[in-house]
Amino acid sequence: MKTLEEIIADCAKIATVPEGTWEADQERLRREEVRDELEATIPRDLRWARFNAPELAGRVVGGADPVARSQAAVRCQYVVWMGHAGTGKTSLATAALRAWSRDAKRAAMFGRAHHLGTARIQQRAGSGEAPIVARAIAAPLLLIDDLGAEAQTQNNAIADVIRDRFDEEKPLWFTTGLTANEVAARYDGGAVRRIFERAMVIQLVRPEPA
Numbered sequence: 001m002k003t004l005e006e007i008i009a010d011c012a013k014i015a016t017v018p019e020g021t022w023e024a025d026q027e028r029l030r031r032e033e034v035r036d037e038l039e040a041t042i043p044r045d046l047r048w049a050r051f052n053a054p055e056l057a058g059r060v061v062g063g064a065d066p067v068a069r070s071q072a073a074v075r076c077q078y079v080v081w082m083g084h085a086g087t088g089k090t091s092l093a094t095a096a097l098r099a100w101s102r103d104a105k106r107a108a109m110f111g112r113a114h115h116l117g118t119a120r121i122q123q124r125a126g127s128g129e130a131p132i133v134a135r136a137i138a139a140p141l142l143l144i145d146d147l148g149a150e151a152q153t154q155n156n157a158i159a160d161v162i163r164d165r166f167d168e169e170k171p172l173w174f175t176t177g178l179t180a181n182e183v184a185a186r187y188d189g190g191a192v193r194r195i196f197e198r199a200m201v202i203q204l205v206r207p208e209p210a
């Protein structure tokens with residue numbers, strides 16, 4: 001058992017911990033939690049994708065301009081990266097997602113369209129909403145990557161996710177190889193059309209060969 005002197009000495013040590021340390025630790029832990037929660041949703045081959053990655057401009061068609069637009073898009077509620085395969089849509093959206101989460105101190109979610117599209121098929125009837133769909137509806141910011149690339153099935157959850165998020169004015173970003181009209185035709189036209197009207201659209205276009 002400690003003597004009274006020892007207890008007082010220990011108290012004195014605790015009392016000399018610099019002010020603000022506890023708060024700073026909590027803040028650091030919270031930042032790490034947010035980062036880990038987002039990172040768990042991002043595919044491994046996109047670990048590199050950040051605005052300060054030297055590779056980024058070289059992997060995006062159009063170089064620095066779409067990178068700058070994507071940095072500005074971090075403050076937008078609705079963003080759509082459009083363009084053909086391999087133009088850099090997902091890389092830019094991922095960099096923006098990381099920047100948003102860091103600034104907002106909240107974990108955004110990277111959702112792959114084909115996972116969201118098939119989630120309900122794998123869910124047993126009567127066991128409630130598929131967890132990934134519930135998370136996609138609730139996330140502070142959702143990126144739906146490669147919208148339109150998933151199989152067209154009757155129980156594709158994406159239209160519901162889009163409508164729910166739009167109704168609640170929750171931020172929603174997409175990458176897609178479809179045109180705006182194709183997206184509106186395929187999903188719930190009303191919500192999608194209104195999202196596109198308000199969205200920052202970043203169109204990635206491969207330069208014509210000289």
Ligand SMILES: Nc1ncnc2c1ncn2[C@@H]1O[C@H](COP(=O)(O)OP(=O)(O)OP(=O)(O)O)[C@@H](O)[C@H]1O
Nearest residue numbers: 045046059084085086087088089090091092146177
């Ligand atoms: N981990 C990586 N290592 C090397 N190159 C990469 C890596 N990730 C992406 N790239 C390259 O960066 C470029 C852009 O890729 P990105 O996936 O962002 O394009 P995308 O427009 O989303 O394509 P898609 O329509 O096929 O999804 C491509 O040339 C791709 O090969």
Ligand SMILES: [Mg+2]
Nearest residue numbers: 089090146175
């Ligand atoms: Mg992609």
